[in-house]
Amino acid sequence: MEFPIVRSRRLRSGETIRRMVRETRLSPDEFIYPLFAVEGASVKNEISSMPGVYQMSVDNIVEECREVEKLGIPAVILFGIPDHKDGEGSGAYASDGIVQKAVRAVKENTGLYVITDVCLCEYTDHGHCGVIIDGDVDNDSTLELLQKEAVSHAEAGADMVAPSDMMDGRVMAIREALDENGFDGVPIMSYAVKYASGYYGPFREAAESTPAFGDRRSYQMDPANRREALKEAAQDINEGADIIMVKPALAYMDIIREVKDSCDLPVAAYNVSGEYSMIKAASRLGWIDEDRVVMETLTGMKRAGADMIITYFAKQAAMLL
Numbered sequence: 001m002e003f004p005i006v007r008s009r010r011l012r013s014g015e016t017i018r019r020m021v022r023e024t025r026l027s028p029d030e031f032i033y034p035l036f037a038v039e040g041a042s043v044k045n046e047i048s049s050m051p052g053v054y055q056m057s058v059d060n061i062v063e064e065c066r067e068v069e070k071l072g073i074p075a076v077i078l079f080g081i082p083d084h085k086d087g088e089g090s091g092a093y094a095s096d097g098i099v100q101k102a103v104r105a106v107k108e109n110t111g112l113y114v115i116t117d118v119c120l121c122e123y124t125d126h127g128h129c130g131v132i133i134d135g136d137v138d139n140d141s142t143l144e145l146l147q148k149e150a151v152s153h154a155e156a157g158a159d160m161v162a163p164s165d166m167m168d169g170r171v172m173a174i175r176e177a178l179d180e181n182g183f184d185g186v187p188i189m190s191y192a193v194k195y196a197s198g199y200y201g202p203f204r205e206a207a208e209s210t211p212a213f214g215d216r217r218s219y220q221m222d223p224a225n226r227r228e229a230l231k232e233a234a235q236d237i238n239e240g241a242d243i244i245m246v247k248p249a250l251a252y253m254d255i256i257r258e259v260k261d262s263c264d265l266p267v268a269a270y271n272v273s274g275e276y277s278m279i280k281a282a283s284r285l286g287w288i289d290e291d292r293v294v295m296e297t298l299t300g301m302k303r304a305g306a307d308m309i310i311t312y313f314a315k316q317a318a319m320l321l
């Protein structure tokens, strides 16, 4: 059948009928809000490339979390920026480390579900995601530190851990360490499909984690690869991941869809810092309608297959919904 029998515009004629035939709906239920914790009190430093996003001391993190909870957002993901960095990233697994303190405070004062980013780059003086041996990130010795970090986060009360380092075998290593320490109920959200991306630029300002030398291409994925994404996802599922993440999101919508179709785990998409900054910048220049583009972007990620979206727009989008 075709024109004039078929007239697609009949179902677009007003907001009510558009609402009735809408295929994808966003809800705050699927948002995860990232937060950056720093030492001190009453600290709230805006990230210059990410308007509306701050490094915050634990007191302000708790305040922010109360607001997040009121908006109906169920979860936050915490990143820690320690005062002191060293070669082994020891701040990552210190029981009084910055993330550990933030987790305890948020769990004590709110009902939020708390996820922690498990990686070493915020804690190492060289800014790489693992231990450096002979000028390169050493996979297997890094695993031991990631195990300590994940257990330490769980001990502080983290509900879920999210390894973002891209070392081989880390999901299994972390699963074993959590189980041995009585945390068999703590799920792992794996940054399984994480590309070496220019879109992380503003985050590295927020987390003070720009590598002092080289780049992350020897452990993060080549943006040109699609089949490798399915291999990475399958590998992490075998190792015991509970949720698979694709990161970044915007330039990788095809990957979100393929990962979603290839497995039966929940899929998370990380709407990363550079994706946030681009929209904020264009909006400041008066070139786009910010709220509209934010909702369109998040809807696109959900339509692509994301069951949950980690996004700096979580509060803004929840208010718009």
Ligand code: PBG
Pocket: 117, 119, 121, 129, 164, 165, 199, 200, 201, 202, 203, 204, 216, 271, 272, 273, 274
């Ligand atoms: C740490 C980590 C990064 C991001 C999340 N965890 C940066 C990186 O790998 O360089 C990026 C998040 C963002 O850009 O919003 N491994």
Ligand code: ZN
Pocket: 119, 120, 121, 122, 128, 129, 164, 165
């Ligand atoms: Zn890292």
